Amino acid sequence: MGENGLASRQNWCYIVTNIMHKDVNGMKERLTKKENVLIATMLFGLFFGAGNLIFPAYMGQLAGKNMWQAIIGFVITGVGLPLLGIAAMGISRSDGLMELSSKVSRPYSYFFTCALYLTIGPFFAIPRCATTPFTVAVATLMPEGSNQSLALAIFSFVFFAIVLAFSLKPGKILTHVGKILTPIFLVLLAVLVIAALVNPTAAISTLEAQGTYESNAFFTGFLEGYNTMDALACLAFGIVVINVIRGLGVEKPEHVAMCTVKAGVSSCLIMAVIYLAVTLVGVQCRVIAENAGVVCANGGEVLSLIAQYYFGDAGVWILAATVTMACLKTSVGLVTSCAETFEQLFPQGPKYKAWAVIFSVVSFAIANLGLSAIIACSVPVLMFLYPLAITLILLGLFGKFFGHSRIVYSTVTGFTFVAALFDFAKAMLGADVLSETMISSLHLRGAVAFAQKALPFFDLGVGWICPALAGLVVGLVWYAIAKNRKAAAAA
Secondary structure, eight states: OHHHHHTTTTHHHHHHHHOOOOOOOOOOOOHHHHHHHHHHHHHHHHHHTHHHHHHHHHHHHHGGHHHHHHHHHIIIIIIIHHHHHHHHHHHHSSSHHHHHHTOOOOOHHHHHHHHHHHHHIITTTHHHHHHHHHHIIIISSSOOOOHHHHHHHHHHHHHHHHHHHHHHHTTTHHHHHHHHHHHHHHHHHHHHHHHHHSSSSSGGSSSSGGEEEETHHHHHHHHHHGOOOOOHHHHHHHHHHHHHHHHOOOSSSHHHHHHHHHHHHHHHHHHHHHHHHHHHHHHHHHHHHHHTTTOOSSSSHHHHHHHHHHHHHHHHHHHHHHHHHHHHHHHHHHHHHHHHHHHHHHSSOOOOOHHHHHHHHHHHHTTTOOOHHHHHHHHHHHHHHHHHHHHHHHHHHHHHGGOOOOHHHHHHHHHHHHHHHHHHHHHHHHHTTTTTHHHHHTTTTHHHHHHHHHHGGGGGGGHHHHHHHHHHHHHHHHHHHHHHHHHHHOO
């Protein structure tokens, strides 16, 4: 994810509202140019983090000459959906994820909120923050034959000890460090990208696509965009952006949504350009890896190899130091956010400090699986959660046409939920994390075989689309009948 986003949401909100603080007499329909720039900058800071680099880099390595189709699909889920998600929060007048998801049902809102925060928190995003800098530098520069598992354990222990220390007493130092690190990180990235583009290792047209990128580059890139987790994150902190816009005098939901999308166009373009550049860098890594006789298992290894090729070990260490600090800041923000959320969700349960300790320990344990394993394990969960997030976003955007009826929310979500389970099963088989005995006992192969026959587009990874549409039709018909009955009874 742009994990950096969730970490700095409160900071951005403070900065923007203080810069633009003024008395607003009445409502307005649009933001000024200065306000648009500030909101665009805020959106970029919210969504773009170190995690957003490793996936387009790896995608580029595999996509080869089909990178253009892949990057379009990636941008849709990695950039477009988060912006739509924030717009949905504004249009639906929801005061956060719990309220928006409660339009389905109260129990579902607890389930979805917990699942989302655990995904963008201790289960995947936070451990990824520790393993990314380790993979970028430490693992690459260790002598052959070294015990990388032990090195990762030591690195992650120190990393999360620092994270916990700051999370228990978060201070402004992280804010200041973040303000410095983000520009440095982008400058280093720009230098790396320019070096790769000025001195390419091969023409893109000569590099054949590999794997699913050979036949379905667009949909593979579309699904790869899930890994940014930004569409999930936008549901968690979208209300912050909405409140900033409302604080600037824009109140009507349609105007809030319009201002959000308009201000987000610049942010979207910047992120798309960066994604394109990093994907191009990843493409160049193909030749470097082949010449070196190595196989990059993830985007962290791709970036490390590129940095080492063009700038030597010094380049790798500089990149790693910057990424480490950025991920450290990010982890503190994520632990803090998750601990605060769970304390609010379960007021009778553990308090903030206890949650912070729990999430730090869990993150440390999962981080020791390694970056590739974390990514592999996250894919099934994302294949399940993303359809639910996408449909919730679209329902929030267009809910005014059916009065945000719980009937429609429930039918669409219910149908999507069932279909997403089949996507989850397929991803579990692909992740190769279950034993054959477990696969057999859960009847995963049979479930996947059934879905391949019953669900259109299932092989493309979007088998949930038709069930979601079917749920929408059922919900709208049910809603219309209920509305007519209510009107007849009133008459």
